[in-house]
Amino acid sequence: MAGIGFELRHLLRKKTWFGLAQTYAYASVIGSGPWVFSIVGILLMGLLSASLVVPTSLITQFQTSVTYLVASSLIFTGLCQLAFTRFISDRLFEKREEMVLANLHGLLLLVLGSACMIAMVVCFTVLRGQGVLYRILMISGFGLLCGVWVLTVLLSGMQRYKAIAALFGGCYALIVLLSAGLRHFGLEGLLGSFVIGHFLLFAGMWTLVLQEFNPRQTLIAFDFLRPQWLYGSLIFTGLFYNLGIWADKLMFWFYENTSQVIIGGLRASLIYDIPVFLSYLSVIPGMAVFLVRIETDFVEYHSKFFNAVREGGTLEYIESMRDEMVYAVQTGLGEIAKIQSLAVLATFVAGPSLLRWLGISDLYLPLLKVQVIGAALQVGLMAVLNVFFYLDQRRIVLWLCLQLVVLNVLLTGVSLYLGAAFYGYGFALAMLLTMCTGLHLLNRELARLEYRTFMLQ
Structure with missing residues (x-):
C-alpha cells in the first residue's frame, strides 16, 4: 500500500x-x-x-x-x-x-x-x-x-x-x-x-x-x-474473511422461506439482496477516509518507528513514533466513524426516495437501514484489520476473520428463525462484535508494541 x-x-x-x-x-x-x-x-x-x-x-x-x-x-x-x-x-x-x-x-x-x-x-x-x-x-x-x-x-x-x-x-x-x-x-x-x-x-x-x-x-x-x-495463516485469512462477508447472503439464498429458484440451480433472495446491494454504496466515503487517514498519517509514523528500530534510533524517538502511531489510529478510526455515521443518516433520510426512484417497495426500508449499519461497521473492521496487517499480527487477523464467519452464521440463523423483522441483524451484530473484539486486541497490541518488537523477535 x-x-x-x-x-x-x-x-x-x-x-x-x-x-x-x-x-x-x-x-x-x-x-x-x-x-x-x-x-x-x-x-x-x-x-x-x-x-x-x-x-x-x-x-x-x-x-x-x-x-x-x-x-x-x-x-x-x-x-x-x-x-x-x-x-x-x-x-x-x-x-x-x-x-x-x-x-x-x-x-x-x-x-x-x-x-x-x-x-x-x-x-x-x-x-x-x-x-x-x-x-x-x-x-x-x-x-x-x-x-x-x-x-x-x-x-x-x-x-x-x-x-x-x-x-x-x-x-x-x-x-x-x-x-x-x-x-x-x-x-x-x-x-x-x-x-x-x-x-x-x-x-x-x-x-x-x-x-x-x-x-x-x-x-x-x-x-x-x-x-x-x-504463509498458511494468510491463505485461511483470505478465505475466512470473504466467507464471513458472504455467509449471511448464502444462507438467505438457500433457505427456502426467503429465496426462490431463479435459473438452473441458482437461488436468490430478492427480499434480502436488493437492500444489500444498495447498502454497500454507502461505504464509498468511509473507504476514502480509511485510505487517506491510514495510508498517510499511520503509515508515515509506522515506517519511522520500524526504521528507527532497525537503524538504532534513540528510545525516546522510538516511543515518540509509537505514540504518534497510536494517535493516528485513533484519529483515523474516529474520522471513519464520523463519516460513516453521516452516510448512515443520509441513507435513513434519503432511503424512501431512493427506493421509490428505483421502483422498489418501501417494505425494503427497514432492512436497508440495518444493512447500511452493517456495511458501515464493515468499513471499521477493515480499518482495524489493516492496522493489524501492518503490525504483522497475522494470527490475530486469522482469529478475527474466523470469529466473523462463526458469528455471522450463528446470528443469521437466529434471525431466520425469529422471522422477517430480524432479517439483517445477524450480519450487523456479527460485524459489531468482531470489530469490538478487534478494537480491544488492537489497544492491547499497541500498548505493548515496544515489548513485542524488541523481546519477541
Whole structure:
C-alpha cells in the first residue's frame, strides 16, 4: 500500500480544495474497488434494461448470475490474494522486483486454470439444462473475475491513479452501454456485455502491471509456493474473511422461506439482496477516509518507528513514533466513524426516495437501514484489520476473520428463525462484535508494541 500512501500525501501537500478533492476521489476509486463499481453497473443495467422493455425475469436472472460470479470468485481467490500480496511485498522490500511479473503469471496460470475447471463442473451440474452459450459465458465470467481480483494485489503498489480510475470507470460504463445494444439477445446479451467489459478490464490491468514491472527472461515462476515464502495463516485469512462477508447472503439464498429458484440451480433472495446491494454504496466515503487517514498519517509514523528500530534510533524517538502511531489510529478510526455515521443518516433520510426512484417497495426500508449499519461497521473492521496487517499480527487477523464467519452464521440463523423483522441483524451484530473484539486486541497490541518488537523477535 506504500504507493497509495505516497500519492495521497503528495496530493495533500497542495493544501487546496482541489487537491483535497483529488485525494478523496482517488481514495474512493482505489478503496471502494471493483465490487462497488460492479454494484453500480449491475443496478444501472437493470434500470436501463427495464426501461427498454426487457422482461423482468431476464433482468433477475442476469443479476443473480452476476452476483454468484462475484461472490464465488471473491471466496475462491481469497485463498491466494493475501498470501501473494505478502510474497510480493517481501520481494519488493528485498529489491527483487524481477521476481514479481513471472510469479504473477504463475499465479494467474494456476488461478485461471483451476477456476475454469471448477466453473465447468458447476455448469454441467448446477446449470445443466441451460443453453450452451449461457454456460460458456458463466465460465468466462468466473475466470475473468478471478483474474481481476488477483491483479488488484499489484495495483496498490502502482502510482498510475488517473489511468486506473479511467480504466475502471470506462470499462463499467462500457458494460452498461453494451447491455443496451445487446439486450435483443436476451440473457446471453446482458451476460455477454458483462464478460466483454471484464475482459477489457483484465487486459487493461495486466497492461498497467507490465508497464510497472518490466518482463525478464523468466516468463512464468512459482516461487510463491515455496514453503519458506508461503504463509498458511494468510491463505485461511483470505478465505475466512470473504466467507464471513458472504455467509449471511448464502444462507438467505438457500433457505427456502426467503429465496426462490431463479435459473438452473441458482437461488436468490430478492427480499434480502436488493437492500444489500444498495447498502454497500454507502461505504464509498468511509473507504476514502480509511485510505487517506491510514495510508498517510499511520503509515508515515509506522515506517519511522520500524526504521528507527532497525537503524538504532534513540528510545525516546522510538516511543515518540509509537505514540504518534497510536494517535493516528485513533484519529483515523474516529474520522471513519464520523463519516460513516453521516452516510448512515443520509441513507435513513434519503432511503424512501431512493427506493421509490428505483421502483422498489418501501417494505425494503427497514432492512436497508440495518444493512447500511452493517456495511458501515464493515468499513471499521477493515480499518482495524489493516492496522493489524501492518503490525504483522497475522494470527490475530486469522482469529478475527474466523470469529466473523462463526458469528455471522450463528446470528443469521437466529434471525431466520425469529422471522422477517430480524432479517439483517445477524450480519450487523456479527460485524459489531468482531470489530469490538478487534478494537480491544488492537489497544492491547499497541500498548505493548515496544515489548513485542524488541523481546519477541
